[in-house]
Amino acid sequence: MEIKDLENVDIDLLKALQPETWTDIRPYFYYYSASHFCKPLKICDNAKVIAVGTNIQHQDSAWLAHIIVHPEYRNRGLGREMASALIENLDRKRFSTIYLDATDMGYPVYKKLGFEVETEYIHLEGRNTDQYLIDPSSVIPFRKELKEELLAMDRTISAEDRIDVLEPHLRSSLLFVSEGKLQGAYFPFLLDGFVLAVDPIAGTELMKIRMRNKPTARFPAENTACINFLKSNGYQVTGASKRMILGKKRDWDAKGIFHRISGGLG
Numbered sequence: 104m105e106i107k108d109l110e111n112v113d114i115d116l117l118k119a120l121q122p123e124t125w126t127d128i129r130p131y132f133y134y135y136s137a138s139h140f141c142k143p144l145k146i147c148d149n150a151k152v153i154a155v156g157t158n159i160q161h162q163d164s165a166w167l168a169h170i171i172v173h174p175e176y177r178n179r180g181l182g183r184e185m186a187s188a189l190i191e192n193l194d195r196k197r198f199s200t201i202y203l204d205a206t207d208m209g210y211p212v213y214k215k216l217g218f219e220v221e222t223e224y225i226h227l228e229g230r231n232t233d234q235y236l237i238d239p240s241s242v243i244p245f246r247k248e249l250k251e252e253l254l255a256m257d258r259t260i261s262a263e264d265r266i267d268v269l270e271p272h273l274r275s276s277l278l279f280v281s282e283g284k285l286q287g288a289y290f291p292f293l294l295d296g297f298v299l300a301v302d303p304i305a306g307t308e309l310m311k312i313r314m315r316n317k318p319t320a321r322f323p324a325e326n327t328a329c330i331n332f333l334k335s336n337g338y339q340v341t342g343a344s345k346r347m348i349l350g351k352k353r354d355w356d357a358k359g360i361f362h363r364i365s366g367g368l369g
Contacts, residue, residue: 161264164202306328310332
């Protein structure tokens, strides 16, 4: 068995590794393969792909994502081997913090590698709803003059510099502006649909838009405003996953994330 770079030709065959309760993993790996800041790897048994994963590199922090082992090869240490390879691929002097979102199955593996639980992501499910906004004029298409303010908002909330991830999706984002001030943003086409806000009303109003065609939600447990809003609209908690950290701790604002980008990006 050996670890190699994942190739585009491998991605369609990843259906054999697909966890039953997850959404199709292949679009994510096409994204990773196309992104210069990602390093997707595979473990092969002869020509058969039996484990995959990627790291995602921001300016000085990184994430590990979609570490998956073929069902026939589980409990052989391959998850740990893949996670270790992804960490070793990073310059730890530059990437002082490494994050991941752990399932119950993956948690013991990452704990042994030194990761610590930082918080939990709450998982909720409901139905698509189409509610009117309180003030429709507060939601506007992206404006270039607000670009730096929006990127600064994300840096403040996430404590990471995620410009490479966000910049290609700025034009398609929706902004929440109240009394001339940027209060939040929704990126409908950025993986799972990212919503961030510095104000609970801005966040829940943008979530109204997201709820029109996305009936699931994942965000930090600290965001009680979002939990209460979704529950009041019939959503139910279906589970949770653990946000884990290795390295330097950061002062980020969990209450500002109304929906994460994805499990691999927080």
